[in-house]
Amino acid sequence: MQVLEMDLEKGVHRWIVDIAEWNPSPNYFSFAMSFLPQHEHSSITRFFQMEDRKRALVSRLLQYALIHQVLGIPYNEIVIRRTAEGKPYLLCLERSQECDKLNLEFPNFNFNTSHHGDFVAIASEPICLVGLDVVSQTIPEKESVEEFIQSFSSYFSRLEWFNIINAGSSRQILSEFYRYWSMKEAFVKAIGDGVGYKLDTIEFHHKNWENIVVKVDGKELKDWRFWLLELGKDHMASIARGHPMYATSSYKTTLNRTQFNDEEYNLGLHLPNTSFIFRKVEDLFPSNENR
Template sequence: MELEKGVQRWIVDISKWNPSPDYFASVMSFLPQHEHSPITRFVKMEDRKRALVSRLLQYALVQQVLGIPYDEIIIRRTVEGKPYLEYDDKTGTFPNFNFNTSHDGNFVAIASEPVCLVGLDIANCSIPMKESVDKFIQNFLSYFSNLEWSDIMKADSSYDKLNRFYRYWCLKEAFVKAIGVGVGKRLDNVEFHHSDWNDIFVIVDGTEFNNWRFWLLEMGENHLVSIARGHPATATTNYRATLKQTEFGEKEYKLGLNLPSVHFMFRMVEDLLPVSIVACHHYMDRIDIVSEDGE
């Protein structure tokens, strides 16, 4: 089914990518100029790597799925900061192509959907040094419903308590990112229910959102990934204005809601670059080798 091509899950392990400053700059130069300052504003290289790879994933995925040349891709952001693609879908293949990125710890990832909203969140399940689990999670009490907090606190061990905390947190983040809400959204009214972390559903302000689906995955060592898929009509006003279609018949919407959620594909940073740039880097590397040999 052509629609399934719009369901993509890509992930990069940045711990395995250690570019020199010059190579980092050359990779960043392929992005539009307005994408540079959000990357270079970070002081630490690890943060710069996450910001760069997040943007590379967006451009590479759009190019591969929609066939839009890199230099014609236009990605903008709503006032709340949610990225969206500005394009004319002349084929009508994907009624609502949209994507979401996330990064934490070692991983940077992107997920896309052709019909439904998509939200993605990665959580590195760690706590600040010299801080206990109880003290750490107590800072976030106001973001959880009474039911969620009770479930977290009744865990048998500190490890399980932290794991439950991050599972709920990851799900909440994926949901609010899907609808396009900015930082600061209250989360205690977004209450998640599950059966041993399967059959996950959400209740918002007392109303069950039965036209949504959620996935919660373990990724690598000590990382969680959550994906939310839901109805475009649920999006914020600003993000809804960027979508091609927000109203669907039940049959049409269920087709998008029930599409298979594919496995994450691991990508190398070089996989995200235009072929011409990759070839150029290989050529320059070869020149350096020849120069060192003196031949």
């Protein structure tokens, strides 16, 4: 199947919402939630804190809004499921024209969401796996930075840990810790794995966080690309883009294709990594004709 670069670029999206600027009344929150299928509601209302409910709601609205914009599927016809490990994916109904568009233009359309602190974000890719992790560089309150990060030392390789503890001031150490942690999370989320993945087997190499390379069990994965982006307000985001053959078995079953020739795959691997577009929550609501 021939894939075209100009079509593929339409499948690369990066959206982000600052929920700190959104303070809905209970009635307006319910109104926003009404755009989602009933089965999604419990995954939002199960949270006690309003900030957590906001993150859960906006995360799901981002998924439906992005799928609608890229594929043209009306909100009420979008079916999102989750793998055993919890990764969301679009269930494509074979009868639909949108399914044909998905298979032809975006052979492996997939997406990933993340939220932390003030930001909720989503990233999508047409061929490669995509993993996204947003992190707020929270300063520990009841312990020093050194005490805080020490409990995570087993999740890093020796080289990574050396780079973290030698980053400079306490604040620089904390930032470097979050950078490595976020990268690992983005990789694991891209392949669809869960909390059981041995994070210390993932080792990142970089030059001032450019030209980022990953090694897993000491072997460099040349068919992956990574980006670290500063979002402002002491938040950052890591994006992983990689080959579908690395997906977990449960996630592979949701993908249209896991094998590509080198030419096809390199088209997807080297697509531009577009900048995040800031959205307001209201931008994610469907118009009347698209509900």
